[in-house]
Structure formats: C-alpha cells, structure tokens
Amino acid sequence: MAxxxxxxxxAVIRTFFERLTAAGKLFKVALTAxxxxxxxxxxxxxxxxxxxxxxxx
Numbered sequence: 001m002a003x004x005x006x007x008x009x010x011a012v013i014r015t016f017f018e019r020l021t022a023a024g025k026l027f028k029v030a031l032t033a034x035x036x037x038x039x040x041x042x043x044x045x046x047x048x049x050x051x052x053x054x055x056x057x
Contacts, residue, residue, distance in 0.1 A: 003031055007034060
C-alpha cells in the first residue's frame with residue numbers, strides 16, 4: 001500500500017514507475033520495483049540517520 005501511495009504522491013517514485021511502464025514493464029513488475037526502491041531509500045535513511053531528501057533518491 002505504501003508503494004501505491006508513493007506512486008500517486010511522491011514525485012521520485014512516480015517518475016520511476018512511469019519510466020518502467022513506458023519501457024513496457026507490467027504493472028505488478030513496476031510496482032514491485034517501486035516497493036524495492038522505497039525499501040532501499042528507507043534503509044539508507046535509517047542507516048545514515050538522515051531525513052528524506054528527494055535530490056539524492
């Protein structure tokens with residue numbers, strides 16, 4: 001559900017999703033890629049104790 005919300009509201013994830021679907025990826029495949037991207041972003045934020053910075057995502 002977080003990935004679906006991010007696709008709608010987060011510009012970084014939305015452009016990533018749109019790029020994947022434009023390349024011909026299926027909806028579920030692109031959604032799973034967005035889930036993984038969100039997890040890696042959140043993991044890096046926790047590891048480095050940094051707030052969300054869309055410039056580095």
